[in-house]
Amino acid sequence: MIDIPRNIAVFGAGYIGLVTGACFAQLGHRVVVRDIQPERIRMLHSGEVPFFEPGLGDLIAQNKERLSFTLDAREALRDAEAVYVCVDTPPTASGDADLSRIWSVVDALEATSPLVAVVVKSTVPVGTGARVRAALDEAGLGHVGYASNPEFTAEGRAVEDFLHPDRVVIGASDEATAHWVRDLYDGIGAPVEIMDVASAEMVKLASNALLATKITFINEIAAVCEATGADIRRVSRAVGMDHRLGPHFLHAGLGYGGSCFPKDTRALRAMASNSGYPFQLLNAVIEVNELQPRRAVQRLKEELGGLRGRRVALLGLTFKPGTDDMREAPSAVIASRLLAEGAEVTGWDPMGRPGPVEPWTSVTRHASPLEAVTGADAAIVVTEWPELRAADWPTAARRMRRPLLFDGRNLLDPATLSQAGFTYMSVGRAT
């Protein structure tokens, strides 16, 4: 437990805000989480979590005494010593981050509260902190410290990542604020990197861009493997054994998705371009990633000799397993391309709930992989849900019109699938 419990107001009850609030409460702080969506707050008041995140519901329940939720900004701010800004910063049409929600929080701050520090956790362009600082000064809040404290939590393991991070990054313009924010993390045994605000903002964007680049690099190596007879799984494994490269994010697939990498890479590209530097490598990463799902559809089309009138089952729809998040999922691009080519599309996912929008209104959803593939000419493993490893593939092969399986995540064992009667295609292997 923490030595000095603080009063923290967290603005934004999304993935980042709720995880931040619940974890700070777990460390011993008193936390009020504020959101503008009444439905979200109603759910939280009745003990429900508005989205799936392992361990988060339990953590909220365990810390009920120190954790509350409100729609009212004033109530959240009344006793707050720290304001954590965890609102979303969605992309505008040009790829720039829309910071309007951050400004609404700053506008709500008042000189009368016992505020010590305003801390931004939302991902923002470099330079945002300096602008917030100037706005605070103008609002008579010159005595309040400012810090950037980016988050590095991945969906599906966010609680674990928050409580056991590789590092905590704090950017502040003065040492006192940096140390005050650092003390909020007492009890977390991770290195704390203290730096200036602009550098902290850049660490977040650079980390996500480098991870996205690593994935894209291995996806391109996979394409060359397909053409030359090498096996990407063996290549990735042995490349990752070099400690300078590391084994993570070398899993070839259908491209990265989610609410972070696509948005943050575009935001960094836009920011670099606005500052006069065209970020060519990142531009290539974004373009290559957008091509990944399209390439998969093209390969399937060639294998089937056309897609018109074919039925294709998509197995897994979320952007990765262990989450119900459908944002920027490669499955949406694949479904759209297949439909545009005249195919009929079915789908299965244990958690994803696609909204009533295209392409999902044209995709027939099924409760099990077996139902989804029945009568299909091909099935594509789009998301590596563990359930698919345990699926009854021999029965699936018999129920399909044509037993063709495109393993877009290299999840399954080619020999097992061949024995089950499938023609097996995958990523980064000649077979």
Ligand code: UGA
């Ligand atoms: C990512 C980062 O991993 C977090 O550190 C960061 O805090 C977060 O974004 C954020 O900015 O909020 P997340 O988007 O939840 O987290 O998901 P990841 O697990 O990183 O996966 C991203 C995408 O890359 C997924 O579509 C996944 O399938 C894909 N991926 C990942 C691969 O295709 N290959 C890999 O080897 C790894």
